Amino acid sequence: MERIIEEIREDLDRRLALAADRLADRTLAEDPAYAALLGRAELRERIHHNLRQAVEGLVxxxxxxxxxxxxxxxxxxxxxxxxxxxxSLLRTYRHGGRLLWQTLTEAVAAHDRAALPRLLPGATALWDVLDQMTDAVTEAYRRTDALRGERDRQRRAALLDVLLDGATAADGPAASEAAAQLGLPERGRFAVVAVGPGTPALPPGTPPAAASGPGAVPGSVPSPRVLWRIRADGETGLVELGHHPLEAVRELLVPFGVRAGVSPVVEAPAGLARARRLAALALRAAPASEGPRTALLDELLPAALVASQAELASRLRQVVLGPVLALPAEDCRVLVTTLGTWLACRGSTAQAAQRLYCHRNTVSNRLRRVEQLTGRTLADPAHVVELALAHAAVVQRAAIAVPRPADPAAARPSPTPGGTARRSPRPRA
Structure with missing residues (x-):
C-alpha cells in the first residue's frame, strides 16, 4: 500500500489540489458559518493542507x-x-474524508487499474486515521469552547457587578458601558429580583418564550429577559421588563418555588444598584413563615421600612409590644397572631374570626387584652400605625406565622353589619 502511494504521489498531489477547490466551493455555498468566517483562498488552503495531512497519517x-x-x-x-x-467543522471533515478516498481510488485507477484490489486493505487504515483526526479536532474544540464559555461567564458576572453594585474600578467600564456590553438599552424599564439563599437553584438564564415557530402558543409574548448573578448570599437577577408589567416577574418565578424580593421599576442602568438594595430589602421584609413567595417592595412598604432600620425595629418591638412579648410563649403567639390577622383583614373582627376559626367575641377579647397590655387603642389611627409596625418587626425577627389573605378581595371590609372594618374591635353593647 505504501509503495502504491509513493508511485502515484505526484498525480495524487495534483488531484488533492483540485479536490480542495471543489470542497471549498461546496462548503462556502452550503455553510453560512464558514462563509461568514473565511475567504475562499484561506479555506481552500486549509482544506488542501488537511487532505495532505491525512495522506501522511495514512502512510x-x-x-x-x-x-x-x-x-x-x-x-x-x-x-x-x-x-x-x-x-460545521465536523461536517467539512466528513466531506473531506469521503473526497480523499474518492481521489485516492481515482489516482490509483489512473496509474494501474489492476492495482485497485491492493488498495482495499488500506481503507480500514484510512478511516482509522480520519477518526483520529476528527477526535483530536473535536476534543481541542470542546476544551477551548469550555474555556471561552467560562471566560464569557466571568466577564458577564463582572459587568453585572458594575451595574448591581454601583462601584466602578478606575480602569473598569461605567454603568452605561457595562449595560451596552450586556446588550441592555440606555433607557428602558428594568427591575432587580433578589432570591434568598437555600432556595432551589434557578436556571443560568431565563430565555424569552418563543413567540413563533413550531410549538409556540399563538399570540404568546416573549417573557422578560433576566440576567442572573450568583452570590454567596443568594441569587440576583437583572430583569429587562420591556413593556411587561412588574407583576410579570412574579409570574416568571412561580414555577421555581423560591422566596424573592423585587425592586420598583427603574428607567436607566445607573439606577440598578439602588434597585438591588431595594430588592434585598423586599426579601428581608417578606416573612419567611409564608414560604415561597415573590414580594414586590411597593406591596409591603411599612414592613420594608421596619426591615431597613434594625436598631429602631428592635426598639419598636420592645416599646410597643414588649408587655405582649413578655407573656408565656403560647399566650404571646395567640395575641400576636390575632393582631396580625386583624390587621391583614383591615380591621374586620368578623373576617379575622373566620380566618382564625373562632368566635368574633374571642377575637375582640384578645384584641382588648392587647390594648390593655400595650396602653394603645385600636380606635386611634396613630396607635394602629404603631402596632402594625411593631407587629411587622416581631414577625420579621421571630418568623411567627401570621395568615395573610389569599387574594386582595379577601382583605376587603365586610359589607355585612357584623364587620367592624376601620373601627375599634370592642363588641357592641
Whole structure:
C-alpha cells in the first residue's frame, strides 16, 4: 500500500489540489458559518493542507507509526476561538474524508487499474486515521469552547457587578458601558429580583418564550429577559421588563418555588444598584413563615421600612409590644397572631374570626387584652400605625406565622353589619 502511494504521489498531489477547490466551493455555498468566517483562498488552503495531512497519517499508520495530530488539535482550537460551530467543522471533515478516498481510488485507477484490489486493505487504515483526526479536532474544540464559555461567564458576572453594585474600578467600564456590553438599552424599564439563599437553584438564564415557530402558543409574548448573578448570599437577577408589567416577574418565578424580593421599576442602568438594595430589602421584609413567595417592595412598604432600620425595629418591638412579648410563649403567639390577622383583614373582627376559626367575641377579647397590655387603642389611627409596625418587626425577627389573605378581595371590609372594618374591635353593647 505504501509503495502504491509513493508511485502515484505526484498525480495524487495534483488531484488533492483540485479536490480542495471543489470542497471549498461546496462548503462556502452550503455553510453560512464558514462563509461568514473565511475567504475562499484561506479555506481552500486549509482544506488542501488537511487532505495532505491525512495522506501522511495514512502512510505513518501503515508503517506502524503514530499519526501526527498536532495540526488537527490546532484547527479545533482555532475554530472554537473564532466561534465556528462544531457541527460545521465536523461536517467539512466528513466531506473531506469521503473526497480523499474518492481521489485516492481515482489516482490509483489512473496509474494501474489492476492495482485497485491492493488498495482495499488500506481503507480500514484510512478511516482509522480520519477518526483520529476528527477526535483530536473535536476534543481541542470542546476544551477551548469550555474555556471561552467560562471566560464569557466571568466577564458577564463582572459587568453585572458594575451595574448591581454601583462601584466602578478606575480602569473598569461605567454603568452605561457595562449595560451596552450586556446588550441592555440606555433607557428602558428594568427591575432587580433578589432570591434568598437555600432556595432551589434557578436556571443560568431565563430565555424569552418563543413567540413563533413550531410549538409556540399563538399570540404568546416573549417573557422578560433576566440576567442572573450568583452570590454567596443568594441569587440576583437583572430583569429587562420591556413593556411587561412588574407583576410579570412574579409570574416568571412561580414555577421555581423560591422566596424573592423585587425592586420598583427603574428607567436607566445607573439606577440598578439602588434597585438591588431595594430588592434585598423586599426579601428581608417578606416573612419567611409564608414560604415561597415573590414580594414586590411597593406591596409591603411599612414592613420594608421596619426591615431597613434594625436598631429602631428592635426598639419598636420592645416599646410597643414588649408587655405582649413578655407573656408565656403560647399566650404571646395567640395575641400576636390575632393582631396580625386583624390587621391583614383591615380591621374586620368578623373576617379575622373566620380566618382564625373562632368566635368574633374571642377575637375582640384578645384584641382588648392587647390594648390593655400595650396602653394603645385600636380606635386611634396613630396607635394602629404603631402596632402594625411593631407587629411587622416581631414577625420579621421571630418568623411567627401570621395568615395573610389569599387574594386582595379577601382583605376587603365586610359589607355585612357584623364587620367592624376601620373601627375599634370592642363588641357592641
Amino acid at each position: 505513518r499508520n501503515l508503517g506502524g507509526l503514530p499519526v501526527d495530530l498536532s495540526d488537527a488539535r490546532a484547527t479545533g482550537t482555532l475554530r472554537a476561538g473564532q466561534g465556528l460551530p462544531l457541527a
